[in-house]
Amino acid sequence: MAKVLRILTIEDKKDEEILRRKSLPVKEEEFNTKEFNEFLNNLLETAKQSSEPAGGIAANQVGVNKNVFYLLNYDTNIWELFINPIVEPEGFTKMSIEESCLSVPNREEKVLRYKKVKITYQDREGNKQTKKFNDLNAITVQHEKDHLDGILFIDRI
Numbered sequence: 001m002a003k004v005l006r007i008l009t010i011e012d013k014k015d016e017e018i019l020r021r022k023s024l025p026v027k028e029e030e031f032n033t034k035e036f037n038e039f040l041n042n043l044l045e046t047a048k049q050s051s052e053p054a055g056g057i058a059a060n061q062v063g064v065n066k067n068v069f070y071l072l073n074y075d076t077n078i079w080e081l082f083i084n085p086i087v088e089p090e091g092f093t094k095m096s097i098e099e100s101c102l103s104v105p106n107r108e109e110k111v112l113r114y115k116k117v118k119i120t121y122q123d124r125e126g127n128k129q130t131k132k133f134n135d136l137n138a139i140t141v142q143h144e145k146d147h148l149d150g151i152l153f154i155d156r157i
Contacts, residue, residue, distance in 0.1 A: 002038075002045035005062040007102050010152070015063075019103055023060050023067045023148040025084050031126035040124065044070055044079055050102055055140045058147035061103050069144035074136045082121040087145045090116035090132060097139060099153045109157045113142045 008015035030036045047057035058069040067084045093115040100108045116134045123129050
C-alpha cells in the first residue's frame with residue numbers, strides 16, 4: 001500500500017538546499033525494481049493526498065534526488081509519469097499564468113513560459129516516449145522539469 005511522503009518546503013533551510021539540487025538520472029538497472037516502483041507509488045500518493053491541490057510533483061520535493069515527476073493531465077484528469085525527461089519548446093509563443101507550488105507555500109506569482117512543449121522521457125518500464133503538450137499542461141511540465149534542475153518558480157519571476 002502506497003504511503004504519503006513528507007513534502008519539502010523552502011520554509012526549512014535544509015529542505016531548500018535539497019530542493020535546489022540538480023536531480024540525477026534514473027539508471028537502467030533501477031527500472032522495474034521493487035524499491036523504485038514503491039517510490040513511484042508513494043510519490044503519486046503524496047501528490048494525490050497533498051493538503052493543497054497538486055498539478056504535479058517532482059521526486060526532489062520529497063527528498064529523492066531522481067529525475068522523476070508526475071503531471072496531472074488537465075485534459076484527461078489522469079496522472080502521468082515522466083522519468084529522465086527532456087523538455088523542448090515547440091515554437092516561440094509564451095504565456096504567463098499564476099503558478100503555485102507545494103514546496104513554496106502561500107505564494108502565487110505569474111511566470112512566463114512556453115505555450116507548447118515536447119517532452120521525451122522514459123515510462124515506468126524504461127521505454128522511451130515522446131509527447132507534446134500545450135497551455136496549462138505545457139506550463140506544468142516546465143514547472144516540474146525546473147524542479148529536477150533545482151529551479152523553483154519564484155526564481156523565474
